[in-house]
Amino acid sequence: MDLAANLRDIQTRLRAACDRVQRDLASVTLLAVSKGQPPERVKAAADLGLTLFGENRIQEGKAKIGLCPSRLRWHLIGHLQSNKCRDAVHFFEMIQSVDSLELAREIDKWAEKSAQRMPVLLEVNVAGEANKSGLSPEQLLARLKEINALPRLEIYGLMTLAPWTPEPEKARPVFRRLRELKTECEQILGAPLTQLSMGMSGDFEVAIEEGATLVRVGTALFGSRPAGASPTGDRPPFGALQS
Numbered sequence: 203m204d205l206a207a208n209l210r211d212i213q214t215r216l217r218a219a220c221d222r223v224q225r226d227l228a229s230v231t232l233l234a235v236s237k238g239q240p241p242e243r244v245k246a247a248a249d250l251g252l253t254l255f256g257e258n259r260i261q262e263g264k265a266k267i268g269l270c271p272s273r274l275r276w277h278l279i280g281h282l283q284s285n286k287c288r289d290a291v292h293f294f295e296m297i298q299s300v301d302s303l304e305l306a307r308e309i310d311k312w313a314e315k316s317a318q319r320m321p322v323l324l325e326v327n328v329a330g331e332a333n334k335s336g337l338s339p340e341q342l343l344a345r346l347k348e349i350n351a352l353p354r355l356e357i358y359g360l361m362t363l364a365p366w367t368p369e370p371e372k373a374r375p376v377f378r379r380l381r382e383l384k385t386e387c388e389q390i391l392g393a394p395l396t397q398l399s400m401g402m403s404g405d406f407e408v409a410i411e412e413g414a415t416l417v418r419v420g421t422a423l424f425g426s427r428p429a430g431a432s433p434t435g436d437r438p439p440f441g442a443l444q445s
């Protein structure tokens with residue numbers, strides 16, 4: 203797999219999507235999803251100029267981050283268990299997968315202990331899929347003020363995973379709904395939210411057309427993940443070893 207060629211292709215697609223809706227290319231950030239990829243591949247991607255990377259499991263991220271160039275920035279994008287919040291706060295610049303009030307409280311607690319603030323996104327299960335985590339839109343709006351009141355947490359915006367489909371157009375209503383939810387949240391909070399994390403390898407162009415500011419791209423950049431690597435989505439497969 204030629205990383206440089208893949209990246210050029212992604213950038214062409216990014217630019218075309220921005221052009222279609224008259225958005226500034228600089229308003230979209232490409233987050234390279236490095237789950238299932240060894241540190242050497244991350245270094246190769248960093249050499250091409252990428253600086254923002256995403257991991258969906260604490261154990262894997264923790265092991266990898268220390269082996270990668272220290273100037274890189276890391277976001278946690280997969281479901282976080284409460285007992286791993288300490289590491290999440292320590293290793294990641296942002297946690298994109300805050301999916302309950304309880305988890306938000308636990309993250310706040312560990313951020314307080316390490317005397318820092320923790321940027322987060324609230325993950326929304328827009329399509330109500332049973333196998334995905336995330337707050338339902340109703341829960342999001344109901345719990346928002348309480349989550350926002352946690353002193354160490356900084357809510358930057360919302361994140362979602364669209365249902366898998368070979369036709370990216372089918373994801374559009376989900377992305378559009380997330381954008382509307384962001385506006386509803388801004389009204390509740392009386393303050394702007396800057397980030398909408400949505401779109402992956404198969405659907406990031408549609409996500410950009412609907413307002414994504416962060417697109418999380420794995421396979422289109424690195425090629426397919428080695429067998430046994432974390433699946434797309436956020437929960438380990440049923441029966442998988444829990445570390």
Ligand SMILES: *Cc1c(COP(=O)(O)O)cnc(C)c1O
Pocket residue numbers: 235237258279280363402403404418419420421422433434435436
């Ligand atoms: C794996 C993953 C991605 C990237 O998926 P690709 O289809 O490989 O681009 C994005 N977001 C999350 C939360 C993921 O788990």
